Amino acid sequence: MENLVEAKALTKHFGTFEAVRGIDVEVRRGEAFGFLGPNGAGKSSTMRMISCVSGRTGGELKVLGMDPDVDGPKIRARLGVVPQLDNLDTELTVRQNLQVYGRYFGMSRQKCREKATELLEFAQLSDRADHEVEPLSGGMKRRLTIARSLVNDPELLLLDEPTTGLDPQARHLLWDRLFRLKQDGVTLIITTHYMDEAEQLCDRLVVMDGGRIAAEGSPAELIGRYSTREVLELRFQPGAPKPDLERFAERVEVLPDRLLLYTQDGEHTLGKVHEAGVQPVQSLVRRSSLEDVFLKLTGRTLVD
Amino acid sequence: MQTLKASWFGFEKHWTWYRRNWRATVVTSFLTPVLFLLALGIGFGSQVQSTALIGGVPYLQYIAPALVVVTALQGATFEATYAIMSAFLWQKTYVGMVATPITPAQVLYGQVLWIGAQLFARSAVFVVIAVLLGAAAGPGLLWSVPLGTLAGLAFACPLIAYSARLDKPDSFTTIFRFVLMPMMLFTGAYFPVSQLPDWLVPLVWLTPAWHGIELARGTAFGTLDLLPALGHIAFLTAMTAAGIALAVKTFHRRLAV
Numbered sequence: 001m002e003n004l005v006e007a008k009a010l011t012k013h014f015g016t017f018e019a020v021r022g023i024d025v026e027v028r029r030g031e032a033f034g035f036l037g038p039n040g041a042g043k044s045s046t047m048r049m050i051s052c053v054s055g056r057t058g059g060e061l062k063v064l065g066m067d068p069d070v071d072g073p074k075i076r077a078r079l080g081v082v083p084q085l086d087n088l089d090t091e092l093t094v095r096q097n098l099q100v101y102g103r104y105f106g107m108s109r110q111k112c113r114e115k116a117t118e119l120l121e122f123a124q125l126s127d128r129a130d131h132e133v134e135p136l137s138g139g140m141k142r143r144l145t146i147a148r149s150l151v152n153d154p155e156l157l158l159l160d161e162p163t164t165g166l167d168p169q170a171r172h173l174l175w176d177r178l179f180r181l182k183q184d185g186v187t188l189i190i191t192t193h194y195m196d197e198a199e200q201l202c203d204r205l206v207v208m209d210g211g212r213i214a215a216e217g218s219p220a221e222l223i224g225r226y227s228t229r230e231v232l233e234l235r236f237q238p239g240a241p242k243p244d245l246e247r248f249a250e251r252v253e254v255l256p257d258r259l260l261l262y263t264q265d266g267e268h269t270l271g272k273v274h275e276a277g278v279q280p281v282q283s284l285v286r287r288s289s290l291e292d293v294f295l296k297l298t299g300r301t302l303v304d
Numbered sequence: 305m306q307t308l309k310a311s312w313f314g315f316e317k318h319w320t321w322y323r324r325n326w327r328a329t330v331v332t333s334f335l336t337p338v339l340f341l342l343a344l345g346i347g348f349g350s351q352v353q354s355t356a357l358i359g360g361v362p363y364l365q366y367i368a369p370a371l372v373v374v375t376a377l378q379g380a381t382f383e384a385t386y387a388i389m390s391a392f393l394w395q396k397t398y399v400g401m402v403a404t405p406i407t408p409a410q411v412l413y414g415q416v417l418w419i420g421a422q423l424f425a426r427s428a429v430f431v432v433i434a435v436l437l438g439a440a441a442g443p444g445l446l447w448s449v450p451l452g453t454l455a456g457l458a459f460a461c462p463l464i465a466y467s468a469r470l471d472k473p474d475s476f477t478t479i480f481r482f483v484l485m486p487m488m489l490f491t492g493a494y495f496p497v498s499q500l501p502d503w504l505v506p507l508v509w510l511t512p513a514w515h516g517i518e519l520a521r522g523t524a525f526g527t528l529d530l531l532p533a534l535g536h537i538a539f540l541t542a543m544t545a546a547g548i549a550l551a552v553k554t555f556h557r558r559l560a561v
Contacts, residue, residue, distance in 0.1 A: 014561070051403060053402055053403060053559070053560060054560060054561055055560065072407075073306075073405040073406075073407060074405070076403065076404055076405050077404075077405045079403075081403035083396075083399065083400070083403070085396065086396075087395065087396035087397060087399045087400035088395075088400070089317070089321070089395065089397050089400075090395055091321055091324075091325070091395075092317075092320060092321060092324070093324075096320050096324075099320075100316070100317045100320055101400070101404070103313045103316055103317075104310075104313050104401060104404035104405070104406050105404055105405060106309065106310075106313070106405070148400075152404075
């Protein structure tokens with residue numbers, strides 16, 4: 001299968017700070033690939049290198065088969081980029097934002113007009129077409145930013161924290177749009193620190209921490225490899241000593257506010273905990289998630 | 305060719321904005337010359353006796369070409385400070401542009417192109433109003449339009465390079481107060497620089513304002529010789545070119561990291 005992105009030992013330094021410390025990544029055509037990690041893991045720096053905006057410090061990088069250092073503009077012509085922070089032209093209308101951006105790719109005015117109308121439909125912003133951008137809600141701005149990134153029919157779409165700061169409803173609407181793009185064969189690269197987003201959207205992902213890749217695989221593979229089927233979460237009175245429950249589970253994680261017991265059968269484990277006379281304030285059995293994978297790999301939670 | 309096209313698209317963006325918002329800007333570009341010419345040229349000028357030193361012409365006509373330059377410099381200062389900072393930090397429109405085939409240098413060229421066009425249009429409006437108010441000594445005043453634009457760019461370009469390095473706008477007020485204001489007042493627009501103390505004159509020579517005013521006034525009254533004219537143009541062109549070269553560096557450093 002064809003690789004749209006190939007990175008080998010890729011590094012990025014800012015002065016003495018090493019943001020990316022040698023990562024190997026391959027992104028295949030047609031897949032949705034994720035970079036999962038906490039803030040400061042090096043995800044955005046990696047994205048900026050892949051989007052051919054920021055040069056690499058070391059290692060090899062090929063995007064669409066070309067070297068960004070040599071063919072930056074040529075590669076960027078075939079990419080779509082959704083930045084972490086919206087950079088829409090807030091003094092232009094919704095439609096003008098799309099048309100002006102199309103021109104940056106050298107498209108004819110006629111083509112820009114057609115494309116804008118089509119994308120307004122896609123982003124469900126047709127009724128706002130001739131409004132200024134500034135008063136739009138966060139979710140609408142985000143949708144417009146995504147629509148704008150599609151103006152050149154990109155083969156590869158890069159989304160940096162696409163739903164950060166949005167309410168649940170706006171996030172689901174966005175995810176729906178991204179699914180549709182995936183169906184249409186657009187290759188997606190997504191960075192996120194939301195495990196549910198990664199699980200929903202990504203076929204394959206890497207877990208990043210401290211500028212390195214800690215693990216790679218599909219969400220299900222990663223969970224299978226690094227976690228148990230279920231997790232029993234127990235909450236105790238704040239300040240109360242947490243009992244030692246190692247003998248009831250394959251692994252126990254002690255978080256400030258709760259205990260996580262990794263086990264194949266959460267209900268069964270909960271029964272045994274109760275039998276032993278331990279009385280948590282609250283208990284919850286759930287399936288393992290990427291959050292647990294991350295905790296296992298780094299000893300830290302993703303969102304704190 | 306590629307660069308020219310890409311820079312043009314940046315210009316087009318501004319034009320799109322202008323087509324929606326020109327009404328707001330038109331008030332300033334018409335009002336400024338009217339107020340300046342009325343207050344300083346006609347009002348204050350009525351009390352000024354013409355001397356040989358100012359060529360024996362009415363004061364209104366004496367200051368008209370210089371005011372075109374001064375207004376251009378004023379406009380250039382605003383265009384090269386807050387507008388630039390906003391495109392980097394507040395609206396981040398530059399950041400969006402470099403995600404396309406457009407390079408940081410082309411983003412800059414588009415911006416300079418737009419500032420130049422605006423300065424040209426403002427200067428043209430100024431000259432038209434000057435003619436209507438009887439401030440034009442002859443057709444030579446038309447030269448003030450391109451010359452005012454050039455002087456404006458000579459100040460704008462280095463200022464863009466400077467603004468592109470900042471993270472907060474605090475120093476802009478300092479520039480307005482301690483660079484722009486004295487440069488507008490003491491470089492020969494309202495009185496000949498020969499009236500200044502000797503030690504100050506070399507400093508005046510370093511300002512784009514003085515070169516622009518010398519050119520605009522000299523061409524308006526036909527008193528300028530070729531050699532000094534070329535010298536002034538060379539100075540302003542060099543300042544523009546150096547400013548652009550510096551700004552290309554700062555734009556690249558800021559947008560491509």
